[in-house]
Amino acid sequence: MNKNTKILISVILILVLISAVAIMMNKDNVATKKELNDNDIFIVMDKGAEIATYNMTEIQSIGAVDFTATLDTSNSDPEDFQYTGVLLKNIFSHAGITLEGREAIVVSAADGYTVAIPMDKFMADDNVYLAYKKEGTLIGTREEGGKGPYQMIVSKDQFSQFWCKYALSADLQ
Ligand SMILES: Nc1nc2c(c(=O)[nH]1)N[C@H]1C(S)=C(S)[C@@H](COP(=O)(O)O)O[C@H]1N2
Ligand SMILES: [Mo]
Numbered sequence: 001m002n003k004n005t006k007i008l009i010s011v012i013l014i015l016v017l018i019s020a021v022a023i024m025m026n027k028d029n030v031a032t033k034k035e036l037n038d039n040d041i042f043i044v045m046d047k048g049a050e051i052a053t054y055n056m057t058e059i060q061s062i063g064a065v066d067f068t069a070t071l072d073t074s075n076s077d078p079e080d081f082q083y084t085g086v087l088l089k090n091i092f093s094h095a096g097i098t099l100e101g102r103e104a105i106v107v108s109a110a111d112g113y114t115v116a117i118p119m120d121k122f123m124a125d126d127n128v129y130l131a132y133k134k135e136g137t138l139i140g141t142r143e144e145g146g147k148g149p150y151q152m153i154v155s156k157d158q159f160s161q162f163w164c165k166y167a168l169s170a171d172l173q
Contacts, residue, residue: 034137036060040149042130043169044095052095056132056149062086062094067129069155083153085131089122092172099123103173107152110142110166116173117162121154129153130167142166 001009036056044052054062063086072078088107092099104116105128122128131153132139140146142165152164 036132037138037149040132040141042091042150042167044091044097045169045171046097047173048171051097054091059086059091059130059132059150062090065129067126067155069129069153070158070160072159081134082136083129083131083151083155084133084136085129085151085153087126088128088130088152088170091130091170097172099172106171106173107164107167108169108171109164110168113164113166115152115162115164117154121156124156127154127156129155130170 038055038057040056042054042059043050044054064084065086066082066084068080068082070078070080088105089099099119099122102119104118105122106114106116108114117128129152131151132148134151138146139148139151141149147165148167150167152167152170153160154162157163
């Protein structure tokens with residue numbers, strides 16, 4: 001083996017090593033993204049007063065389910081996705097907040113967006129969810145390019161304008 005061949009083989013080995021490390025690091029990232037993130041807090045409020053905070057493990061323990069919803073925005077065709085989340089009304093029951101005789105639920109987001117959902121929609125079975133996974137992967141924060149970590153989804157809506165990305169809190173009025 002001449003000197004040049006040795007150098008060439010060394011360079012190739014180093015490149016293979018670098019890409020192997022990169023692939024492993026990326027796997028690690030994907031693995032952490034699949035786990036519940038307990039730093040992501042969701043606030044539950046009753047008529048403007050903060051009642052409880054939940055992280056992802058706590059949200060999940062209230063009763064996570066898979067459901068489908070149709071994402072239909074002004075710049076995309078309707079498309080069905082599978083989400084994982086908890087019925088928002090169950091989170092309120094868990095926090096000990098009474099749901100009877102209320103007017104609406106107001107969900108607020110990190111970008112200043114707020115959505116008010118009337119009680120009949122909110123109380124319906126299988127409708128208003130706080131989701132944290134889409135197609136089995138964490139929805140992710142805005143910084144990560146996601147629409148979460150929590151996204152409020154109205155599964156029976158035909159269009160998605162009453163959904164709420166980057167949801168931080170929900171206030172029962
Ligand atoms: N926080 C927040 N949530 C939001 C919006 C928004 O601007 N901010 N836009 C709404 C609208 S108009 C649509 S169609 C859906 C889907 O928007 P996307 O395509 O950005 O996911 O999110 C809804 N929720
Ligand atoms: Mo929209």
